[in-house]
Amino acid sequence: MSELATHETSAASFALSAEQEELRSRARALVEREGFAERSLEWEQTGEFPWANVKALAGEGLLATTIPVEHGGNGGSWMEGALVLEEIARACWVTAMASLGEIGVQSQALAAYGSDEVRAKYLPQIASGDLICSVCITEEQAGSDIFSMSTIATDDPDSGEVVVNGGKALISRGDVAGLFVVYVRWSQDPGMRPIGAVLIPRDTPGLTIDEGRETLGGEKLYALSFDTCRIPASYVLARENGFKKMLTAFNGQRCLNAAISVGLAQGAQDAAVAYVKQRVQGGKALAEHQGIQWMIADNEIEIQSARQLVWRAAAAASGGFPNRHDAAIAKVVSNEMALRVTDRVVQLFGGHGWLKEFPAERFLRWARYGPLGGGTPQIQRTAIAREVLK
Known part of the structure; x- marks a missing residue:
């Protein structure tokens, strides 16, 4: 371990376990071995998703850090996730952002709130780096004011499906994501109560994604529109009062x-x-x-x-x-x-x-x-x- 890493740990109020120290060292070694820092400007200039880095993280088991063991992951905690992402960001912000959802909130939302069908189908694909997820909250008229979002989900009693209409803006990874975690309203009632979330696969009819907008960091941000997108009821993460x-x-x-x-x-x-x-x-x-x-x-x-x-x-x-x-x-x-x-x-x-x-x-x-x-x-x-x- 480097002198720097030893100093960081010795000063910590939250001492790392031997396993956490090993994880951090392993993440740092992979980042250095694969040249994340050397290629960081390239990813920015091309605007390409850093698939090579993401696959390297998956191959080392780091992309699966916080995914439950029963679904192909390592069952790590948020602390392990934070340690891995810090080491990635130390070299390449583009790759850190590319792996944030898999190590963090998207995979954890699926693990905590997804149906048995959803967890069994998607979490192993996330762990292996074969599926990228994107979280969709922001709309053109609803940024920090999340209660103003207008994307709406309704139940279709005849088919048993859920129908989603609306749109999202400034969404990361719209070019590569295979699954979108979409925040929705379940009614037009104001406030917090109607807001929940659903999963929408990329190949869902009615989902369209624009060509993206350039950003200061090189990553493109995308607008999504949902025109009568139909999903199974099992793809609901949170209904009313789910906010x-x-x-x-x-x-x-x-x-x-x-x-x-x-x-x-x-x-x-x-x-x-x-x-x-x-x-x-x-x-x-x-x-x-x-x-x-x-x-x-x-x-x-x-x-x-x-x-x-x-x-x-x-x-x-x-x-x-x-x-x-x-x-x-x-x-x-x-x-x-x-x-x-x-x-x-x-x-x-x-x-x-x-x-x-x-x-x-x-x-x-x-x-x-x-x-x-x-x-x-x-x-x-x-x-x-x-x-x-x-």
């Missing part, structure tokens, strides 16, 4: 989003440390200048602090889903930390930080997504304050 259940599952996404922020901040710090040691200015390495040392120290303090909060949220899940309060705190701190750290790293690289051939600029761009996905810091602060004040 709280699905929101609980989404706490896992917030926790793992935070782990990705910690990972990419650590990757940026690693790159900065290597750079300032070899870059000479004023007759000595940048690392020998006190002002540079303080910037490196500030990064380390913030990364270590955020990591503790992510581990706290993941460890407290105890086999279920992370607590909303803990996950919200971890997400806000980690997202905002990553923005500050990666901004400092660009400054540490100086003019080279502005060049795409150096890693600093891409870490800064990657960090900007964290506060946008999985609930903004503003929404999380509202939830945190309500918990404190109730």
Whole structure:
């Protein structure tokens, strides 16, 4: 194990078990062996889904980290999922986002709330890397205001099927996903009560996906439309009053989003440390200048602090889903930390930080997504304050 990894663990309030240490080391070794960092800019520039990396993760059993053993997975906890995603994000944000659903909320929502048929059919395919899932919440007029969503699901008593109409916007992995976890309304009644979720396979008649929109991080985002999409009743994850259940599952996404922020901040710090040691200015390495040392120290303090909060949220899940309060705190701190750290790293690289051939600029761009996905810091602060004040 590296000196860095040993230092991280010795400082932890949530000490890792020998098995967790081995998992983290195995994830790091695979990421380095497969050249995730070296190909990260390529995935961005081409906009291609990083299938080679995802298949490598599946081959190592890492994509199946949190999937139940009975369905082809390793039965790991949210802590194991956070450890693996941090190591991936340390090298390649594109691949971390590509594997987030399989290690996190999509697979866990299926495992916790899916029918026996759904679990048996889809979870082994997710574990093997043969099936990519996408979660669909956002609509053109319903982002943070989730209660304004208009996609609706209705029961057809004649066929016993569920019919879905509506659309979603800014959806990740629309180009490759074979299964969509779609949040829906079960009636036009206002508020939380009618909101639930269903599964819609890619080949469902009536489902159309647009060509995608370019993003700052290279990943395309897609719009989906549902025109009388018919699915079996067994593909329902949550009916009316199911929003709280699905929101609980989404706490896992917030926790793992935070782990990705910690990972990419650590990757940026690693790159900065290597750079300032070899870059000479004023007759000595940048690392020998006190002002540079303080910037490196500030990064380390913030990364270590955020990591503790992510581990706290993941460890407290105890086999279920992370607590909303803990996950919200971890997400806000980690997202905002990553923005500050990666901004400092660009400054540490100086003019080279502005060049795409150096890693600093891409870490800064990657960090900007964290506060946008999985609930903004503003929404999380509202939830945190309500918990404190109730």
